[in-house]
Amino acid sequence: MAMLNSQPARSSLQVAPLAIQKTRSNGSSVADSSDPYSQSQITPPATPNGSQEDLYTQAQEHVQMEIEMANEPPVFHNFLRAFYPFQPENIVNDSTVTLPLNEGDVVLVHSIHTNGWADGTLLVNGARGWLPTNYCEAYDPDEMRSLLKALLNFWDMMRATCGNDSEMFGNQEFMKGIIAGVRYLLERTHCLTRESPLVQQYDGLRRNRKSLLSELSCLVKTARRLHDAQRMGNVEEVNEVVDEMILRAFKIVTKGVRFLDVLEEERRPLVPTIAAITAAEDNQVPPTPPAESSNFDAGYGPAADAGSRAEDDGETAERAQYAASDVARSLTPAENRLSSVCTHITNARRLSQVGPLQIHRPSSTLSHRLSIAGPSPLAHSQNLVSEKLNACHDIFLSHLGSFIGRLHLQSQSRPSLARAVKQSATSGGQLLVVVDVVCTHNAAVIDVLEQSRAAMYDRIQELVHTARDILANATLDMEEDVIVPQDNGRLLGAATGCVKATGECVAKTKWVIERIGDFEFEFDNGSLGVNFDLSALTLVREEKDSKYCPSESASIAGSTVSETPTASTAISVTSSAPVPSVVLSIDKPLPDVPQVTSPITEQPVSHPLPSNSRPQSLPMRDRASSVVQTASYNRADLPPLPRISTASLPMDTYSPLEPSSTNGSDFRSFRSESMTASSSGSGSTYLSRHSESSILSQTSTRATTPDSTQAPRNQPSFSDLSTTETTSQAEEVDDVESRLIEKTFAHELVFNKEGQVTGGSLPALVERLTTHESTPDAMFVSTFYLTFRLFCTPTALTQALVERFDYVGESSTIAAPVRLRTYNVFKGWLESHWREETDREALDLIKEFAQVKLAAILPSAAKRLLDLAEKVSVADGALVPRFVSSMGKSGATGTHYIPAETPVPAPAMTRSQTNALTAWKAGGSCPSILDFDPLEIARQLTIKQMSLFCSILPEELLGSKWTKLAGVGAPNVKAMSAFTTGLSNLVADTILQYDEVKKRALVIKHWIKIASQCSSLHNYDALMAITCALTDTSIKRLKMTWDTVSVKRKEMLKSLQSTVDFNQNYKALRARLHDRVPPCLPFLGMFLTDLTFVDVGNPATKTSDTGLVVINFDKHTRTAKSIGELQRFQIPYRLTEVADLQEWLSSQIDRVREKDKAGANTQASHYRKSLLLEPREVQQLRTPVEPPTPAVTGSGMFAWMRSNSGTTTATQSLSAPL
């Protein structure tokens, strides 16, 4: 997976693969923003390698935008959306890639450099590079949030994992997020089902929805392929598919964005509608669209500005190219204002996509919507040349786009490169044919087109040659099927050149078509395409035409349905079948005279709900395209553009022929309109003129392209990208649809980067628990069983499960497995996780469920469940015992740690020791600790403690139970900690019981030996208890005693202590436990501290990205992890128990405890005893300067190793030499 690894992780900050110069704007004239985060600092974004000129001008014009943006807090947005096109001078050079932006492009941001450039990936084509953030705004609409978040997860997951990670890819889990995201989007927009009124009513919506779904189904299909490839172990293919999936996921989001845009545009005018309707009804004269001009102010500026600037730069052609390519790539109908500069068709297209409905006049809006809702009789015009042109161009661009995208991903295998180039070349050839057709149709235009056609041809040729060279070299030089990055650069350049040239050519062609009128042309399916020399590309160019034609026509048929914004046709809304029924002759342009003054045209509308539709469409329609743009551009936060003084530029740079003076002037007016618009962007001076001219210009559009011809042209270019696939995927789409319609709560889940659930609502968690796609993640399931009582009641869980059982019935495909899993959840609960005292409340519900619902579907399962339900209420403990392995990863193998054949060590007991114990039991004198072998004492302690430790149940560790109500809810935890404390007290007691210094020293030495043995046994609990006691103030202050203990023993104690040092949160101990193989007895207190902090430090709920408050499952996962870690050690030692010694030890500990009960606290009495034994005066005389606080003096022998641990404070180091 070198190729994945070569891509930096999304979140990493050092992503910047590119050299960036931090440049301050010296061109910004406006500097009134004192905000340190002001964008004016960031802008103008310096193009990485000195192509500042281009940006420079732009940046100056955008100072005002920047000011607006400066007010935003510096939040990192994962997604940005370009509100303004950006065309860098040098797209590619050696080390940097600067991305061109089209308006509306959505960008996945990886990092943002302080200079304002962001390292991002364009969703539209998967290209990655630098882009200026000041051209973008944050993109995070509510409806999309879930999908965007899913994309992020998807991206992280795909990037982070290598293709061999079968665990992840095997279960297709990663697909769920995207699907749920799409579902969420559709649900939030009330477009979940095909039958939903919105979808039915608005065809634009319907199409976009369909396109979105088809893309989704592609992804699903690809994911399946991935699964297969993975099983086969074909790493290369896996990588390839992963790349494809990422691109597809991008596309899905892109389409989602587009869908939402369309919806927004449909929706926006609806609000002011009602009032307007009534007004309109009162006087049959439709009011002027309110606030239209201001709309222009707000929205039209940048586009026209761009246009005029384009001309200013004398770069019209280039701009046009981008405009045209935008046609293919654009996300929103109105996002690319540039297109209007060059092609009226684009305008018309925009118009049609949205319908002329943006007008703030609802009635007309409605009527229009109605009219376009059904299939238009005009729709049958797939042979229109303009249509063909668009289609071909779109296909070509989509090929190139994905090609470029793949280049950016740096993962080309030779075959796929060859394939991609071939596809591109083929589709390019087809496009050229269309251009040729236009040329031949009207000889007069040849001159205009010739040049750009030739340029385009050359570019494609160049691409093919480049690819060929590279492929040839690769065959010679390289072992692997991978194209080296340097070659990528060349290919990228060639491909970009293609895009450019093609855009230019298509733009001109469109412009020409605009002039000469559209016409129909029968394309010959057989011999389409200008052939490029593809022979070097070893693969056979397959079915170039079949790819082109059938799907093409299908897509056209599919999309034309909705296109016609014409009002004068009666259309049945209910018939949604995209079958064109009427063929109109459409090659005769019908000049549509602008009728600003008499705008009402009655429209026969055969809509079932026409009550409020008052046909008032005409003026609107005339202005439609501009209004459309306005509406779609009507963003409140759009920064006003500065006025520029380029209003009188030479226009129409490539219009050598003007068929009619009318057209010419119209065209001019259009031009001037765009400029006016730009100038009025920031001022009101030009308002009237502006609106006027805009109307005029739109009229001119109409004049050249009559309504009838518009229909086919209006085909949304972007959808073409997918509609080529649509036909073959009809069933797939249905499949996805049915999946989407499935009720799901998947969007209510929150994941972390590793793909683990960190939060979710109860239904969502239950759904996860009963997922049909895969066996549920073991950790998740055990966490759920263990902790669910912390976030819901048993009754609530039962209800959620039953509900899951019910609602999954709606989706026939997954109902069976999900229901079985639901049953399994119940079964697992009753068998192994039932806790009678709390869960009893749910038992009746479970029985009822088994008797009624489950019995109806899975009778035998119902019977089994009923059986279990009967048993749990009488059983003591789990019916099916929970194994240690039920939790935690390593626990599963826990039992294998000690091979059974390992011989159990013989007890280190002498006959006399045994006899002493027997005598003691018979009532004789009590032996002393000194009488026994330290090893055996350590062993018996360990056995005792481990049996306590093993009896700790996971439930006891939940919710800080052991700290509450004196630990009633956690008896075993309490017993364990009591034993540890008892042991400590025993140690102190045995030392302090002797009056002789030497005896005490002997006992200390003995305990040090025992501690050492405990350490060898990895009994850290006892080690902690003993070292604690030995360093307790009562013991440690016995200076005379310690002086008698040998240095060697003291050193030993020191090192023993360091292993159980609690400083830095038990860092040393954690390190020891980390890879410790059982048997091992960790210090329980450490787990208790961890669990307490997890419990207290993590809130019970969290807010998901969609604003939903969900269960903080992460908290429970952490709890379960900690418990799982504890359980990992619940494996008994293989040691022989010496019953008598055990008994003696217990009795000794009890004896000390009894003392405790009788008198005050043990520590205090030990301290008193200690003072008696060695009065404190002695010590104080020895350290006159410092109070006898060992931690501070640092001179004590057990000064907590502070000096060793590098935490010495100034005081200590200063006082140490004293």
Next chain:
Amino acid sequence: MPSRFTYQPVREYHVVVLGAAQFVHNEWIESYDPTIEDSYRTQVTVDGRQVVLEILDTAGTDQFVAMRDLFLKSGQGFLLVFSIASRSSFDELATLREEILRIKDDDTVPIVMVGNKADLEDQRAVDRARAFGVSRSWNAPYYESSARTRTNVDEVFIDLCRQLCRREDKLEEQARDELGQKMSDEAAKKRRRRRRRKEKCVIL
């Protein structure tokens, strides 16, 4: 006095949180993971001086009575935390304080008294005046805080830090005076150099 030194080492203190503990000092970490370093180390700036605190919160291990001695010994400054909603948690502080004084064998050990869960005003069981009275008798500042709403959490640590710093400054001065008496100038210089080296090591 810090001002006498041009070079100020980053000081590091051990702070022990006691009482109705669970006074999570950095709850703002969205997912609290006790095993990461941030969960027990924190850096504060007191009077322009950087101080690193290593915080020992023994939450959850109250039952290990024998360990308390050890915990207390390791601390240089103490937070005595009780819940304003629990009278018993307040009453326990007296015992804890005695133990601190006994183990540290020092009546001037820096202590700050904290009435936590101040966000539960409606459940208040400990009178503010009463708590304040006790704190004055102990000569320890009193704060009411809320780990949940993060009210006064930083202030508590900063106050404790300030006490610790002043105390250390005083000790340093004392030590220097003694040094001056006991040693020749040359020896003092040497010692200081040594100390500086040591301090550098601390930073590294």
